[in-house]
Amino acid sequence: MLSVRNLAVGFQTRRGFVSAVRKLDLSLDKGEILGIVGESGSGKSVSSYALLRVLDAGGSITAGEIHYSGMDLRAISEKDMRDIRGREISMIFQNPRAALNPIRTVGSQIEDVLRRHAQASSQNAREKAIEALQAVKINDAEKRYHAYPFELSGGMCQRVVIAIALACNPQLLIADEPTTGLDITTQKAVMDLVRDLIRERGMSSILITHDLGLAAQYCDRIMVMKDGEIVEQGEPTSLFSQPSHRYTRKLVDATPREGDSIRALLPPEARTPEPARSLSTDILLDVQDLTKTYQGKSGPVQAVKGISLQIAKGQSVGLVGESGSGKSTTAEMLVRLLDPSSGSIVFNGQDIAGIAADDFARHPLRSDIQMVFQDATDSLNPRHTARQTLAEPLKRLGRLRKRELGSRIEELADLVGLPNHLLNRFPHQLSGGQKARVGIARAIALEPSLLILDEPTAALDVSIQAVVLNLLVDLRARLGMSYLFVSHDLHVVRLLCDHVVVMKGGEIVESADADSLMSNPQHPYTRELLSAAPSPPERRISARV
Amino acid sequence: MVTAITSRQCRAVLGRLAQTVPVLFGVVVISFLLTRALPGDPAAYFAGAAADADSIEQVRESLGLDKPLPQQFLIYLGDLARGDLGQSISTGQPVASDLASRLPASLELTLMALLLSCCLSIPLGVMAAMRPGSAIDHLCRVVVTAGVSLPTFFTGILLIYIFYYLLGIAPSPLGRLDFIYLEPDRITGFYLIDAAIARDWETWTGALKQLILPAITLALFTLAPIARMTRAAMLTALSSDFIRTARAAGLTERKVLFVYAFRNALLPVVTTLGMVFSFTLGANVLVEKVFAWPGIGSYAVEALVVSDYAAVQGFVLAMAVLFVLLNLCIDLLYTAIDPRIGFDAQ
Known part of the structure; x- marks a missing residue:
């Protein structure tokens, strides 16, 4: 149905022509779901934009052929192409909220497509739009018809994007990271919905994702892309059991799966034995009945409803929950950036809940509780070099002077595996993984006894996530720190934590030893979280340690 | 539902107007003080080139400029409350009609x-x-x-x-x-x-x-x-x-x-x-x-x-009122363009 031969795509940039995709060959049969997997910069999204000829400014197809149902998509006019888009080939995008026009009701946006492709007249457009909303299983579709995107949740918005894409019954659906940024249970719901709709209507689909596990679960065939080229393709099970390309093997390894140790995420040659560490029974942090109430527009909103948890010295506790569960609010209160409404936070025998967040910055305990933030890019000052970023806490809280400062910074860089020559670079000159290292180095600069990690790997590619998680394991053993690891991903949390706390709606629903929680979840919500995570096929190759 | 929204918006508009009262009062005070602080004597100007000290003093009295500043201000406020912006000494017309x-x-x-x-x-x-x-x-x-x-x-x-x-x-x-x-x-x-x-x-x-x-x-x-x-x-x-x-x-x-x-x-x-x-x-x-x-x-x-106090004050006040109304209009336009902006939320 779709065949692409020798496709090359490039971008005209200020620094000259950059080739994004090279020699892409691809064929898709009717009813087939093809997965294209790759990390950021691999050219997977660009290839899909090229198929529909919706490349960003400066981008162009430089070579190759695209044939769809006997039509040459490179040769036909822009006008004919517009008829094909949405009618024959549709697309859904990542970040669904941004993918919808913020100031137009979702109903009108669906109607626009229906009427453009003559699927509805002005009389029955409304009716058809509501039908399209019902098809993507939106409750109360008649009411949602009048909603603006900002009034809907992320998962709801993605359903609307799907409704727009499928409104005119296209034959091919291209899904570009359709679940990035969505909660794991929402991801499952959205992906199941997409799969069912595709099967129901006998459509073909291309799923573009960075998540090998997700692709394996939903696709008939997977292509792995790296630096603009396809490095390997095959059926999910064979790809997982016998990855032939080095890069595929690395990706397969880095995808967390049940039962494996954290070192198994790394390529075999990097799997050093896990360092030993000492766990004590002394309580480092004791949180009792912590609450946080915000003053919302329509009355008070209770974000955290009285939670209690303990962290022992050297222990790592995982705090798991989806967006809106109150996990980030809890983390911010514990790191004393936010004042709790009530409850106590006893750290090393001292209640620090009563110290105002503003005063805590000058408190001697400040250097003992540090945080690694979610977005490595946004949490670094863009005008500070890595060296200046690391110097800040050392100067302010550590009171280090010139020579000491310089040697300590280099020591820290060594500790997190950041080459010394990168210290004089600005954040935009560093890669995602390097920025994550700077963020971690800044947090451990003062040798805190408690490190709070707020989804430190959420924005990273899996292979880099594997490296960063292992770095955290090494640092923990070396510095004897306790971790509070905040995440939405139980599989990642399990790798790093001794104890796991599951939060939902501002309350703790389950709190247990990591292994027993994974093997024998008690609360239905925990079970839901576990089953929603994509489970990659078993890897049959021996994990060479 | 439509009427509910409009009545809520009406209240929001009234609330916004009430918020501007302190601003306008500040404008009144500042324009009053600034005009007084400027060099130039309206009495001397109004009395004409041939006037002697006595006649200038007479004019000053008739304009009410001989009184202490606080008293002048209170008189000005009283006039304002009645909607009287005063008399322009250069055009001879009430400032309001000018x-x-x-x-x-x-x-x-x-x-x-x-x-x-x-x-x-x-x-x-x-x-x-x-x-x-x-x-x-x-x-x-x-x-x-x-x-x-x-x-x-x-x-x-x-x-x-x-x-x-x-x-x-x-x-x-x-x-x-x-x-x-x-x-x-x-x-x-x-x-x-x-x-x-x-x-x-x-x-x-x-x-x-x-x-x-x-x-x-x-x-x-x-x-x-x-x-x-x-x-x-x-x-x-x-x-x-x-x-x-x-x-x-x-x-x-x-x-x-x-x-x-x-x-x-x-x-x-x-x-x-x-x-x-x-x-x-x-x-x-x-x-x-x-x-x-x-x-x-x-x-x-x-x-x-010519240090025409009443006219200058009237002008400043009129502009202030105009800007307040203009900003209100723009805020209302925002809500019409972008549903994410709630008028009463601001």
């Missing part, structure tokens, strides 16, 4: 200028954003730079020289209406509107002819901010994710451009428009002088030169 005749003249000129300016600059900005770096983009840049770098009095005189003196197609630049026409019955104070209401199309054409040159002069000056902001806002909107969604759904380029991109770009444009309106209204005194336009800018400058 303003009532001159403010519409300025507003008519400014609004006309902005209308012309928008008609040119918004399409220019949109076209420039559609093809950044193209010929139309460069043309846009040249036109707006030229417009903003030529002083208004220069453009004004140039236009008069060409269209009145050389070509003779424009009327003499002497105010709002040539003497051969009768002023239309005063309803709004805007000649174009009043003439249209009276169905006096001859006067309407006459008023338009007088208006067109000064309006073009002002319009050229205000092109730059509006065109630049339109271009920038359109560029941002066009690179948004939802534009790609719309294109991938096969929507026509026109729909993508106007329904999807342009409406999203409107917000910053409206903000700029509000700012441009306020500075134009205050700063068009040069254009008013060149075209002998009986506007509020020239009135204020004349009053200031």
Whole structure:
């Protein structure tokens, strides 16, 4: 149905022509779901934009052929192409909220497509739009018809994007990271919905994702892309059991799966034995009945409803929950950036809940509780070099002077595996993984006894996530720190934590030893979280340690 | 449901107006103190060149300027509460009636200028954003730079020289209406509107002819901010994710451009428009002088030169009220454009 031969795509940039995709060959049969997997910069999204000829400014197809149902998509006019888009080939995008026009009701946006492709007249457009909303299983579709995107949740918005894409019954659906940024249970719901709709209507689909596990679960065939080229393709099970390309093997390894140790995420040659560490029974942090109430527009909103948890010295506790569960609010209160409404936070025998967040910055305990933030890019000052970023806490809280400062910074860089020559670079000159290292180095600069990690790997590619998680394991053993690891991903949390706390709606629903929680979840919500995570096929190759 | 929203909005509007009372009071105090602090003695000016110390003192007494400042202020406040803005000593008219005749003249000129300016600059900005770096983009840049770098009095005189003196197609630049026409019955104070209401199309054409040159002069000056902001806002909107969604759904380029991109770009444009309106209204005194336009800018400058306290205070207060109303209108426009902005939420 779709065949692409020798496709090359490039971008005209200020620094000259950059080739994004090279020699892409691809064929898709009717009813087939093809997965294209790759990390950021691999050219997977660009290839899909090229198929529909919706490349960003400066981008162009430089070579190759695209044939769809006997039509040459490179040769036909822009006008004919517009008829094909949405009618024959549709697309859904990542970040669904941004993918919808913020100031137009979702109903009108669906109607626009229906009427453009003559699927509805002005009389029955409304009716058809509501039908399209019902098809993507939106409750109360008649009411949602009048909603603006900002009034809907992320998962709801993605359903609307799907409704727009499928409104005119296209034959091919291209899904570009359709679940990035969505909660794991929402991801499952959205992906199941997409799969069912595709099967129901006998459509073909291309799923573009960075998540090998997700692709394996939903696709008939997977292509792995790296630096603009396809490095390997095959059926999910064979790809997982016998990855032939080095890069595929690395990706397969880095995808967390049940039962494996954290070192198994790394390529075999990097799997050093896990360092030993000492766990004590002394309580480092004791949180009792912590609450946080915000003053919302329509009355008070209770974000955290009285939670209690303990962290022992050297222990790592995982705090798991989806967006809106109150996990980030809890983390911010514990790191004393936010004042709790009530409850106590006893750290090393001292209640620090009563110290105002503003005063805590000058408190001697400040250097003992540090945080690694979610977005490595946004949490670094863009005008500070890595060296200046690391110097800040050392100067302010550590009171280090010139020579000491310089040697300590280099020591820290060594500790997190950041080459010394990168210290004089600005954040935009560093890669995602390097920025994550700077963020971690800044947090451990003062040798805190408690490190709070707020989804430190959420924005990273899996292979880099594997490296960063292992770095955290090494640092923990070396510095004897306790971790509070905040995440939405139980599989990642399990790798790093001794104890796991599951939060939902501002309350703790389950709190247990990591292994027993994974093997024998008690609360239905925990079970839901576990089953929603994509489970990659078993890897049959021996994990060479 | 519709009535519920409107009544809630009404309350929000009233609430917003109530918030401006302290601001307006501050304006009253400052304008009072500033006029008193300026050098110049209105009594000496009013008494005339031949007056001696005694007669100046007499005039001072009759103007109430011999009283201590706090007392003068209280009297001023009392007058204000009755709606009396005082008497202008230079025109001899009540300030309120002076303003009532001159403010519409300025507003008519400014609004006309902005209308012309928008008609040119918004399409220019949109076209420039559609093809950044193209010929139309460069043309846009040249036109707006030229417009903003030529002083208004220069453009004004140039236009008069060409269209009145050389070509003779424009009327003499002497105010709002040539003497051969009768002023239309005063309803709004805007000649174009009043003439249209009276169905006096001859006067309407006459008023338009007088208006067109000064309006073009002002319009050229205000092109730059509006065109630049339109271009920038359109560029941002066009690179948004939802534009790609719309294109991938096969929507026509026109729909993508106007329904999807342009409406999203409107917000910053409206903000700029509000700012441009306020500075134009205050700063068009040069254009008013060149075209002998009986506007509020020239009135204020004349009053200031002779320390005409009541007139200056009246002018400042009128402008303050005008800006408050303008900001209210812009906020209401925001809510109409963008459903995410709740009026009562601010």
